[in-house]
Amino acid sequence: MTDSVNPLPEHAIRAILDRYGEAMLLGAHARDYVATTKADCTEGRRTTDLDLAIAAPSIPDFKEMTRPLGDSGGTGMRFDVEKVKVDLIPFSNAPGVNPVIEVVEGIQMDTTGIDEAFQTAEHMEAPFEQLRIPTLHAMIVLKTVAWRMRRAATNKDAEDLALLFKCTDLGDYADRCYEDDGLLERFDADSSRIGAYLTGADAMRDLPQATRDCLDEWSNPELAEAMEPRYSSNGFIESLAQRLSDFAAGASDYAAGARE
Template structure:
């Protein structure tokens, strides 16, 4: 199923021209890319008549490759196009019109057994791409202005990738926890029809009902389905979430969530995370 969207409704002024350049470039390379991160989130929200409240100044895409030589060729050829240049500091980053950031995150056979990639030549810079293969399986097709068709990750995949990102960098700030909380607050509203028709008892029949807990139940159901073919990823997620549950009042994740979302109560978040774990454990 494809979703149609008007670029004027996305607070992303260069999204359309950037995609117009990227799509034929990657088609020629015979490499599929899909949009991840905040841009994908904003598009999903717009499709469902909601806003994130943030303006996104960059775009992240993921590509599946077999060897690093493919990425090196992409990097070399991309900067030969008009409007593209290479960021001098970060290996995954390119610049569009000198200012707009484009991050290209590779995954695939270049990953090690821990689902990490190590950037050549010295391999000192590592990135965790755990969950990218699962996210690729559930992309959504978007048609922009009836002209441009591309793929984005769905909302449960964004939640998955945010949990992984939070685990890796929560000590650097609370941005990922903020995004996790935002998804938890909005997930049920976005998926209310499916929740009511397919999972009514599990979502709306939970004890001591709150909307956050109901949303968490649906997140847990969808997360379980997303990682069903990857037991290692499932156990990883359970370990991350259970560790913060065990910390109780000292939970880093929960405290970062209530720091960024003042209206959410600690106990409601704690019980909601427990519900996600319960659903994921089934």
């Protein structure tokens, strides 16, 4: 489907789409797709797993839906599909549903924002048009949620965020960083800051609930520090905290009506 660090396992994806109708790509494959096709950035982290989100009204419904796939591993969400390890993440857009799910007792996952990301996701090209790809701003929100939930156990979400923030003024996202005279003046024509700001505004527009839920994390110095290892050998690390702050400013300005 696209050249990237991690080629998509098409047979496994086809099997899931044929069974469930629609799904949204998550994890390393989604990160790589956005970075490669939208930002011309070929960096990435190797993975052999596939993460897909599927709609399910409830956890009991999800268990019934996935029963034909066989053993679900220790998490209740990992299946062998066409010789590929596939993590299926259930989400619901029903009002009042707790986004922190527990398919297996004692193992929790925060699905905050997945329903909003699904609604605004792009469709893959034929013949995989049933597969949705989160936008860059949705990926940043979802990765922030993941970092908040499991930062004590892994740093990979923060490192993925560093790559995603690097993408905000590259490729398809570059031109718009020079179109607003007010922003050019406000940010001293620094495209990295403008890109982060505009992407934050995009996040508040498309994922308002999840973005509001994450605002405190983008001002958390622990996140910027956790993002540093990916770029510890170059000057990019100095701008991480600033980009996080600008992203949050863009989200807040959009919420206040200062951006359209």
